Amino acid sequence: MVASDTGDGALIWSRVEPGFYVGSRGGEFLGYIDRRPDRGYVAFDLHSSELGAFDSRDDAIAAVESQTSRHSSGAEA
C-alpha cells in the first residue's frame, strides 16, 4: 500500500516518470531524484542543488530525507 495522502505531514514519494522521483512532506517539497545514465541516482534538494550521486535509489532517497534534519544546523555541505 502506498502512504495515505492526507497532507498531515506524511512523507510522500511520487514517481513522475521512471527514474524521476519527487519527495514531499505535508505539501512541502524536500527534493527529487533523477537517474542519470552515467551517474546513477542523483539526489537534489528543492533548489536543485546536488546532494550526491548513489548506486541505489534508496540511498538517494535517504540523502533527500536526511537533509531536513541537517537544515536547522545551517551547515549543509
Add this chain to the structure above:
Amino acid sequence: MSERDIFTSLYSSNATAPMTSSDLTALLEQSRAANRDRAITGMLLYDRGRFIQILEGPMDAVRDLLDRIREDPRHSGMRVLMDEVIDRRQFAEWSMGFLPAPDADGPPPEGFRDTFADLDAADGYATHRAARELSMWFRVRSGETATPARARVAAEPQG
C-alpha cells in the same frame, strides 16, 4: 515590465482529436509568437491525447490567455490544477517549451505515488501536489534539454 507579481497556472485538458506532430508544431509556433508579445512563458506537454500546460506571467495576461485557451476547439475539459503567485519565473527562457510524453513503464515501484494518476484524483490535495511535482519535473527537464525557445522555435515535437 515589473516582474514582481508573477502568476502561474497549470491545467490539464483533453485533445478533441489526436494531435499530429505538425499540429503540435503549428500550435507551438502560434503560441510562442503570441506569448512573447505578452510576456508569457511556460511549458506544454502532450501525452496521448492529454495536454498539460503551465503558464506564467503577469496575472491579467495569464488569466486572459487561459480564458482564450479554454475556448479553443482543439481541446476540452480544461481543469486548472494549480494557480498561484510566485517570486520569479521558473521558465524564463521558454516562450512555450515543449516536452515529449514521459516514458510510461507500468505502475510505480511499491511505496511510490504515481504523479500522473494523482493528477486525475478526486482529492484536491493529491491533485495539487501532483501538479507541483509536474512543475518541478518540467523545470528540471527544460533545464536539461536547455535550448532557449528562441533558438528552437522550429523544434519538432516528438510523440
